[in-house]
Amino acid sequence: MQTPVEISAKILLAEDDNDMRRFLVKALQNAGYAVASFDNGMSAYNRLREEPFELLLTDIVMPEMDGIELARRATELDPEIKVMFITGFAAVALNPDNNAPKDARILSKPFHLRELVSEVERLLRAA
Secondary structure (H helix, E strand, O other): OOOOOOOOOEEEEEOOOHHHHHHHHHHHHHOOOEEEEEOOHHHHHHHHOOOOOOEEEEEOOOOOOOHHHHHHHHHHHOOOOEEEEEEOOHHHHHOHHHOOOOOOEEEEOOOOHHHHHHHHHHHHHOO
16 A cells, blocks of 8 residues: 655644634545644644644634744744645735745645645655
8 A cells, every 4th residue: 555755744734714624634634644733823833833843734814823924933943844835815825025935835725635635745755
């Protein structure tokens, strides 16, 4: 059976939509990833300060701390962390004035769960 490149890869998910968050957690866990999920950027950031993660998967528009600020702070804590934005507002993420991490990937909503899992695998394999 083929398994993801890093079966134990830890993903930090920040998504304020409860249904979407549950949906994403289940898909990523079914693909073999360990997922810690939060409904806002501040809670996710506090968890990042406690332990390292390989990937930050974050919505952009969230209460308390948006995904772009979360990604900036995450890469300050750990320059090696990979970042993927999931958003219905791709133009916001692509705006160069927002100082989003330059290597961040963007997955625009709506997307299929297979697409999410393959993008996560591709990002984690990237050097």
